Amino acid sequence: MTEISTRSSGRASEKIWLASYPPQVPAEMPPLEYRSLADLFDKSVARFADRPAFTSMGKTLTFRDLDRESRKIGAWLQTRGLEKGDRIAVMMPNILQNPVIVYGILRAGLVVVNVNPLYTPRELEHQLKDAGAKAIFVLENFAHTVEQVIGRTDVRDVVVATMGDMLGAKGIIVNLVVRKVKKLVPAWKIRGHKRFRDVVAESAKLSLKPVEIAASDIAFLQYTGGTTGISKGATLTHANLLANKAQLSLWLATAFFRRPRPEQLTFICALPLYHIFALTVNSLMGLSLGAHNVLIANPRDIPAFAKELQKHPMHIFPGLNTLFNALMNNPDFQKLDFSTLFMALGGGMAVQRPVAERWLKLTGMPITEGYGLSETSPVATANRFDSEEFTGTVGLPLPSTDLEIRDEEGNTLPIGEVGEICIRGPQVMTGYWQRPDETAKVMTADGFFRSGDMGVMDERGFTKIVDRKKDMILVSGFNVYPNEIEEVAAMMPGVLECAAIGVPDPHSGEAVKLFIVKKDAELTEAAVKAHCAANLTNYKRPRFVEFRTELPKSNVGKILRKELRG
Incomplete structure (x- = not known):
């Protein structure tokens, strides 16, 4: 048996989220059951x-x-x-x-x-x-x-x-x-x-020669822009990934209280396996559960994707907001049988409430949002898998995971205040590959990883992502978070996709610019601005609206605001 990292230590009395845990889930994960x-x-x-x-x-x-x-x-x-x-x-x-x-x-x-x-x-x-x-x-x-x-x-x-x-x-x-x-x-x-x-x-x-592999040995170099934009290899050990798999296994067990677990689970694997989300949630979890992964080579071909889904039961469907949104606009997808769906797992980017509400209405199952990064193998928090609702948060820290909201000086902030999300647990990387300088920027003396994401924790221990520090828009000294603008814009039936960025402004320092892909060709700039005026305070409202036929995305489907900034 391999002991988990001491980084997961912490007094349970400090973990307010434990009161919101499902009763069957322990606060701490047991020792790892696999050597590698x-x-x-x-x-x-x-x-x-x-x-x-x-x-x-x-x-x-x-x-x-x-x-x-x-x-x-x-x-x-x-x-x-x-x-x-x-x-x-x-x-x-x-x-x-x-x-x-x-x-x-x-x-x-x-x-x-x-x-x-x-x-x-x-x-x-x-x-x-x-x-x-x-x-x-x-x-x-x-x-x-x-x-x-x-x-x-x-x-x-x-x-x-x-x-x-x-x-x-x-x-x-x-x-x-x-x-x-x-x-x-x-x-x-x-x-x-x-x-x-x-x-x-x-x-x-040929014969595969046995190799002695320790839990502390490196398994993956998972490259990421991290919090500074330079592509760096997050050094993930066998223990890091085994720990995250074990944490998710404890969390997953609660999903089967809603309905009996099938003899074999089927995972839809539309997210690329080179991405940490699919690597852990699809491949490693699928391996440990004896599950069947249906590989989708090109999820951007939505019609072909929908036809492939007709051939398989859907039990667990990890995806991104943009993918869920695109699928729901496909007539063949709308006709699918969703009676086997246990859960849709949202990650990689914020799940917008309008998208989540449409998904629940169509499939009968909520999108269960979680949060993590390449540096955390990746899952750090998740909503309860036995929940029947979309919470609008990224849920609770997983077993053996500490999460604190800290200010720029590293001080822990009170409940309800916005700060940087900092994570400690056995799933946290050992550092960036051969980059001690970059590692020092993100790892604190007490073992927390500074995520670069801004968030807020409520009194029940649920955390809401506000935005990336680098994406935050500063309007006349007020912090404006693109996620909020985008969620409001997405409420409009005529909006297919949207993204908000800050642009220089001589009077306010920065102003909000909103990019929109139309679902309704009749949608106008005036209508968008009127809708935002009714739902956002003055300094948050987009000063500029630009319509585009598509938005730049990563290969995972995450909208790239940095490319919109130019």
């Missing part, structure tokens, strides 16, 4: 061998298949002269190769470096160099990006996969469509690369 993520993997595949684990484009891998195929990848990596702790980059969307490769890397005692496939060459080069990656697995659609930077990195092995590699005979057709019809594979040439299918074939007779 590889240990969790081994025990889960043995227990759930014949159950479906991942499905993509009509092809399913059982847990036994996942065991066999990831073993091949791990064994092949061990023949490449790599040593325990070496970093391996994975540049893949949600296809079957992703979990096969990630678990193969972990079982070989190596470190996964998740890479956003849509990175520019500059972003990719920075991440590969910073991590000191020795190898990369990449989908051929993005190999041209790797080609442009590979010579300036320490990467020795490049393995290129195709969309159809693990789809059997159907894969030939899929590859033909991807390459020739949709033309999604730009020309590329990387000397000495290996094809994924050849690596799998070569490794069929």
Whole structure:
């Protein structure tokens, strides 16, 4: 048994949120039951061998298949002269190769470096160099990006996969469509690369050598802009992720008080597995529960996404506000059977109340909002899973998690006052990879991580995110939070999406500018301003309104205010 980090210590009497806990959930999580993520993997595949684990484009891998195929990848990596702790980059969307490769890397005692496939060459080069990656697995659609930077990195092995590699005979057709019809594979040439299918074939007779992996060993370098904008690797150990999995397992148990738990849970995995939200909530939780993850390679294709959902029961559906909103505007999604849905989990960005209310009306289930960051593996707080309502908060700190609202000087603020959310617990990273200076900026002397998010805790222990510190707008000395402006604007039936930023103003320092994507073509600037005037005090009202056909988003679907600021 592995003891949890001492960072989770704290007197229960100080934790006002415990009074709001479900009675069955303990204040502290028990010692970890697994030595490493590889240990969790081994025990889960043995227990759930014949159950479906991942499905993509009509092809399913059982847990036994996942065991066999990831073993091949791990064994092949061990023949490449790599040593325990070496970093391996994975540049893949949600296809079957992703979990096969990630678990193969972990079982070989190596470190996964998740890479956003849509990175520019500059972003990719920075991440590969910073991590000191020795190898990369990449989908051929993005190999041209790797080609442009590979010579300036320490990467020795490049393995290129195709969309159809693990789809059997159907894969030939899929590859033909991807390459020739949709033309999604730009020309590329990387000397000495290996094809994924050849690596799998070569490794069929290799044996995965046992590796002693400690809970304190690094499992992932999860890159993030963090609180300062410089892309840094959050160093997440096996213990960090196992702790968050254990915390979520305690929390999840309460969901089954509302209705019986099915024999096998089905998770919808629309968020990319290279993102920390899906990595922990879909992949690791799915692994430990013996759940079936339905992989959605391109959730932006809403019509195709809705059609895929017709084929599977939906039990647990993690998503973002923008995704929930887009789905509800699709006629096929509106006709789906939601009777199996246990919960929709909202994270990554604020869930707007109008979106949550429409979701509840359509599906009969609330969006259960949580909160976390790459640096916290990621979940720090969550609403109760047995709740029937949308609270408008990010819920309560998970077991063994301390949360304080602090001012700029690090003083703990009274209940009801807005300050920076600071988190301490076994899921908090050990620091930023090889960045002691950046780590020192966010870790306090008493072990709290300074999130860079502004929030307020109420007397029941529920925390509401007010906004990112850097997104806050200062109007004539008053703090204005974009989330509030956006939630008010989203109440208008004619608004599909919106985002608020601050722009320079000679009189007030900054003024609010609101960007809107219309649902109703007749929506006017005057109507928007009148609605905001009726719902917001004067200094919060948008001075400028700009209509756009779309808003810039991250690959996860989070609206990028920084790009709107220019």
